[in-house]
Structures are given as structure tokens and as C-alpha cells.
Amino acid sequence: MDPTALLVVRCQLGERDALAELVRTWHTQLWNYARRMAGDAETADELTQETWVAVLRGLPKLREPERFAPWLFTIARRSLMNRLRAQYAQPPDEAPEEVPEPDPLDRIELLNGLKGLPLVEREVLVLFHVHDLSLQECAEVIRVPAGTVKSRLFRARRMLREHLVERGFHGER
Amino acid sequence: MNDDRFEEPTLPAETVVRRLTPKLRYAALGLAGLTVAVLVGTLWATEPALPARTHVAFGGVVAMGLGWAVFAAWALTRAPLFARDRVVAATLALGFSAVTAIGLAITAKITGVAVGLVLVAAAGVLLVNARRTRADLLRRKEELENG
Numbered sequence: 001m002d003p004t005a006l007l008v009v010r011c012q013l014g015e016r017d018a019l020a021e022l023v024r025t026w027h028t029q030l031w032n033y034a035r036r037m038a039g040d041a042e043t044a045d046e047l048t049q050e051t052w053v054a055v056l057r058g059l060p061k062l063r064e065p066e067r068f069a070p071w072l073f074t075i076a077r078r079s080l081m082n083r084l085r086a087q088y089a090q091p092p093d094e095a096p097e098e099v100p101e102p103d104p105l106d107r108i109e110l111l112n113g114l115k116g117l118p119l120v121e122r123e124v125l126v127l128f129h130v131h132d133l134s135l136q137e138c139a140e141v142i143r144v145p146a147g148t149v150k151s152r153l154f155r156a157r158r159m160l161r162e163h164l165v166e167r168g169f170h171g172e173r
Numbered sequence: 174m175n176d177d178r179f180e181e182p183t184l185p186a187e188t189v190v191r192r193l194t195p196k197l198r199y200a201a202l203g204l205a206g207l208t209v210a211v212l213v214g215t216l217w218a219t220e221p222a223l224p225a226r227t228h229v230a231f232g233g234v235v236a237m238g239l240g241w242a243v244f245a246a247w248a249l250t251r252a253p254l255f256a257r258d259r260v261v262a263a264t265l266a267l268g269f270s271a272v273t274a275i276g277l278a279i280t281a282k283i284t285g286v287a288v289g290l291v292l293v294a295a296a297g298v299l300l301v302n303a304r305r306t307r308a309d310l311l312r313r314k315e316e317l318e319n320g
Contacts, residue, residue: 001320002317006314014257032180048182049189060253060255
């Protein structure tokens with residue numbers, strides 16, 4: 001049984017306690033996504049609030065309750081893009097290239113280095129490694145092919161390591 | 174959430190929950206406002222030779238009814254109704270449109286009856302759709318609970 005899908009259907013039915021439970025289940029993840037992307041807690045509060053309002057508005061029309069997580073992050077990303085359009089507009093999109101499958105990334109390494117990365121690279125690392133979205137779900141949220149997500153992940157991890165080395169952080173690998 | 178990946182949000186989940194509660198009362202308010210506006214508006218339009226102050230009074234009541242209806246519509250775009258609320262709202266709409274139809278039949282005769290019947294039919298369609306959507310979701314919920 002998919003507990004989130006059941007919660008979504010119960011929300012769509014109009015069960016008040018289900019809506020509260022859905023918010024409690026996903027709020028911390030959503031806020032942390034906004035916090036890591038926006039950089040400060042105040043903006044994260046505003047983005048999270050905006051996202052929940054949009055979620056509430058769109059929830060009756062969500063046809064696939066099992067797809068709630070990528071749908072939620074897609075909405076959050078839209079709010080984020082409205083605020084950070086300039087930063088999102090910077091990098092030219094890369095053509096998908098042959099890259100190895102992403103391997104596990106040391107969590108401490110990751111959380112320490114995120115702030116130093118450009119928004120596009122930070123985004124893919126946050127979605128894939130922090131929120132555990134699949135490559136396909138990341139592609140859905142970011143609206144690029146899965147191959148592009150893989151190449152962005154590859155580049156982001158390389159940039160993360162370079163950034164951590166510059167800061168004198170030495171992990172296990 | 175006890176997970177080293179995530180910080181505790183500065184915006185508590187409970188604050189969000191309080192702000193998100195859908196507002197069925199807005200649907201009732203909007204329908205009531207619309208009913209008053211239609212009934213008084215019809216009376217205003219069909220009554221011959223009214224004194225000036227009655228025109229002003231009728232105009233005020235119609236404006237107020239429409240104002241509440243517009244406000245309710247705006248509120249509902251921010252927090253739409255879920256299946257259960259839609260069934261309740263459609264039932265209310267059927268009741269209000271029946272009252273409006275009777276009022277129109279008394280005040281505006283044949284044209285009023287036709288308009289009233291259209292309103293009742295529209296509310297009936299809304300109710301059938303709302304009940305069907307709710308039944309589909311109840312079936313889906315059962316599948317998820319048992320699957």
C-alpha cells in the first residue's frame with residue numbers, strides 16, 4: 001500500500017484529517033527543499049506557503065495520487081523559478097551524454113557542499129540525493145530528459161568535490 | 174521528522190494546516206448571495222413605477238448579494254472544494270435554485286419559470302457529477318486500502 005497515495009485520495013474525498021496528515025508528512029521535506037534552493041529560511045517559509053496553497057488548489061485534479069512527490073516538487077520548483085528566474089536562466093542546457101550510473105554520495109560531503117554550487121547543479125543533487133527521487137522523477141520535476149538529469153548529476157558531483165577540496169574538506173573517498 | 178538530512182522548518186506544519194482548511198461556508202455564502210441578487214433583481218426589473226428610494230434600496234441589495242457571490246467565488250479559487258464538499262455544495266445549489274425558481278415563477282411568470290427550470294437543471298447536473306466523482310474516489314480509496 002502506498003501511504004501517500006491513500007492520503008491524497010482521502011484528501012480528494014474531503015477528509016480534513018487526511019489533509020493535515022499530508023501536510024505534516026511532506027512539510028519538512030518541502031521546506032528543506034525550498035531552504036536549500038533559496039538559501040534562507042525566510043524565503044523558504046514564503047515558498048513553502050505558496051507551494052501548499054497551489055497544492056491545495058490543484059489536489060482535486062491530481063489524477064495519479066502515486067505521483068504526488070514529483071508533482072509536489074514540480075509545484076515548488078515553479079514557485080522557486082518565479083523568484084530565482086535569473087539564476088535559473090544562466091546555464092546553457094547540455095546535450096545528454098554517456099555518463100556512469102550515479103553512485104552513492106557521502107551525505108556529510110553532500111550537505112556540506114551544496115551551498116557552494118550553482119542553482120541548477122544544486123537542484124539535481126538535492127532532488128536525487130536528499131529527497132531520494134528517481135532519475136525519472138527528477139526529469140519530470142525539472143522538465144528535462146532523464147539523460148540530461150544523469151549528465152547534470154555527473155557534473156554536479158564533480159563540481160561538489162572540487163568545491164569541497166577548495167574548502168579543505170576531505171571525505172572518505 | 175527524525176532525519177539528519179532535514180532541518181526543522183521555521184514555518185511549522187500546523188500553521189500551514191490552519192491556513193489551508195477548505196471553506197465550505199464560502200460556497201453556501203456565495204449561493205445565498207446569488208439567490209438574493211437574482212430574486213430581488215427580478216422583482217426590481219418587473220415591478221412597474223417604483224419610487225426612487227425603492228430603486229436605490231433594490232440596487233443596494235442586488236449589489237450586496239452579487240458582492241458576496243464574487244467574494245465567495247474568489248475564496249473558492251484559492252481553496253477549492255473536495256469531493257464531499259462538492260456534494261454538499263451541489264445539494265445547497267439545488268435547494269437555492271429551487272427557491273429562486275419559485276420566486277421567479279411568482280414574480281416573473283412564464284420567463285421566470287423557464288429561467289428557474291434552467292437553474293434547477295444546472296444544479297442537478299452539478300449534483301450528479303459531484304456524486305459520481307465521490308463514488309469513484311471511494312472505490313479508489315478501497316483499492317488502496319486493500320491493495
